Amino acid sequence: EKVAFNEVVQEVLNKFDFNSQYKVQFEDLSESSFVKADEERLVQLLINLIGNAVKFSPNGGDIIIRAEKSENCVKVSIQDSGIGIPESEIPTLFQKFKRIDNSSRRKIGGTGLGLALSKEIVLNHNGEIWIESQENVGTTVYFTLPLFEQANIVNREDLSGHRSSANPTVMIV
Numbered sequence: 001e002k003v004a005f006n007e008v009v010q011e012v013l014n015k016f017d018f019n020s021q022y023k024v025q026f027e028d029l030s031e032s033s034f035v036k037a038d039e040e041r042l043v044q045l046l047i048n049l050i051g052n053a054v055k056f057s058p059n060g061g062d063i064i065i066r067a068e069k070s071e072n073c074v075k076v077s078i079q080d081s082g083i084g085i086p087e088s089e090i091p092t093l094f095q096k097f098k099r100i101d102n103s104s105r106r107k108i109g110g111t112g113l114g115l116a117l118s119k120e121i122v123l124n125h126n127g128e129i130w131i132e133s134q135e136n137v138g139t140t141v142y143f144t145l146p147l148f149e150q151a152n153i154v155n156r157e158d159l160s161g162h163r164s165s166a167n168p169t170v171m172i173v
């Protein structure tokens, strides 16, 4: 379905009851883009990632959610100033049940499924997801989702079965 991405972010942020030690910002530079998405899954994705940003920032701090247009996608980032992730662990965290066991995390609960599920949701939407992080500085999780218009472009020649590449027509369906 056609989903206004910024509205979904706002809806999810309204569900969270952020403690006052967090300063949460949503910067929408995406010109109110539409994405082709399953809204319920998108809500789930944002809850997982924003939930992690909160949970792994036990002393609060800034949480910045940014959406911008990048090529044919909306590129989203969720940035926290929390405990961060050791570099060697970053590639493993999308595996199911993968958690990090160290002293700064001992009191933080979870099952280790959030990121695995988040990756599955993003890949199902033909997007990409990745993490940048520095220990004791913070973490930024990025994902992309194709713009609605892009996901629906059909080359008219493909439909009619013959080509005229000199004059390609693009149709939005």
Ligand code: ATP
Pocket: 048, 052, 053, 056, 080, 082, 083, 084, 085, 093, 098, 099, 100, 105, 109, 110, 111, 112, 113, 114, 115, 116, 139
């Ligand atoms: P669940 O999401 O199932 O409740 P979880 O939050 O521990 O449990 P994931 O969301 O899959 O599991 O994250 C896996 C691990 O990656 C976490 O246990 C944590 O160590 C690390 N991690 C994820 N997000 C962050 C973050 N924003 N900052 C620091 N570490 C993170």
Ligand code: MG
Pocket: 048, 051, 052, 110, 113, 114, 115
């Ligand atoms: Mg989680």
